[in-house]
Amino acid sequence: MRLSLTVAAIAALLSLPALGHHGWGGNDGEIEVTGVVETGLSLSGPHGTMQIRDGEGTLWQVTLAPAPRTHRAGLREGTVPVGAEVTVHGERNADPDVYELKTRRVTHGDTHYDVYPPPRR
């Protein structure tokens, strides 16, 4: 019984579409969002994260690269202070109810931080 349940669970896992934060798969087109930093950059988890609020009051979850890569792009905790205006260029989460950006580039003032290289044309 336990065995058949486990086998069913594995079959269910294998049939799931590959979604998620490791690829660019679950995203839906590149956009730019300009907003004010509400939660400063954190480099402590599997990915860098921060939150910005746009002019319409929407709070965006900004997901960056893994911490070492985000750090190498020049972004440190505190590089962009809370309250600063930034423009984030990236891919929008495919779920229209989830305001999340997978970040390619962060622009603060005149400085660009390229977290992932821009796409080749």
Add this chain to the structure above:
Amino acid sequence: MADRIYALLVWLEASALGEAVRGAGVWAYGWLNLAHILGIAMLFGAVLLLDLRLLGAWRSIPLPLIARPTVPLAAVGFVIAVASGSTMLTVNATGYEGNPFLYAKLPLIGVGLVNVAIVQRLGAWRWALAGHAPRPGDGAVLAGAGATSLAIWLAVVSCGRMIGYW
């Protein structure tokens, strides 16, 4: 139930351990991840060898000879994987609320441990481990134990790998 899980995740994230790892530099999570995968490699590699032997592979190698390296390696790998994995969870525990793979994985680990306890009490296992020739029916019991164990740990590793993709 959901509230109690959330409260537990909040407590984990607020723990001194979580605080320490978050302040330990940009590579800290990567190092933990490395320890976790090494622990899994030890655990699953050892489990795979032992369970395939129980299922009937390499019959010319006596079971005690395979059990001697694989059982302690699996135990050490398990401890490394649990220590590194729970530390990884404390970094951003509330971010995993509602993650079905995590919610499936943790009870499955419990099922795996119960299975270990059951196998260690099986007459067929104790008899074979003492170096005796198998009695009639022992082979089927041990094969069943091997198949059950392999299925459980395969499910645990699969769920673990998928947590980040949810």
